[in-house]
Amino acid sequence: MKTLVLALAVLAAPAAAQAPNWTKAQPISITMTDHGFIPRRIAVQQNGLYVLRVTNRSGKGHNLTQKAFFANARIARQDRGWxxxxxxxxxSGRRATVHLQAPATRRGGTYEFSSTTLADADDDYKGVFVIR
Known part of the structure; x- marks a missing residue:
């Protein structure tokens, strides 16, 4: 009887509780330059799986900041340190790889990101994640 109850509990568990299949994740590359992010517009599917590769090719440190996007995305356990x-x-010269499941935000929703590094406030160091 215990086995039957356990089996039913596993079958009834929501799909979100299961680990995503990262082998099906689509790559997204973002490069930080001395003049901003390339590309500046990133389209993602609701709940889509992605491998986000961020590379800093500029001569100084930068960040990619978007608190709501990262809070609503599902970040792979091994990449949460990034x-x-x-x-x-x-x-400068560093790169990060982050496996994530995009937020389930409504289609057309946007998350504007930027670098909050002191000197970047004066530059056009901005971009946007768009939910498709």
Whole structure:
């Protein structure tokens, strides 16, 4: 009887409790330059699986900050160290790889991201995640 109850509990568990199949994740590359992010517009599907690769090719440190996006996304356990307080912080020449499941936000929803590094406030160091 205990086995039957356990089997039913596993079958009734929501799909979100299961680990995503990261082999099906789509790659997204973002490069930090001396003049901003490339690309600046990133389209993602609701709940889509992605491998976000962020590379800092500029001569100084930058961050990619979007607290609500990262709070609503599902970050792979092994990559959570890269995302702290809603941002990915990279020194010059560094790169980060983050496996994530995009937020279930309504289609057309946007998350504007930026670098909050002191000198970047004057530059056009901004971009947007768009939910499709």
């Amino acid at each position: 995302v702290r307080d809603g941002q990915i912080v990279l020194d």
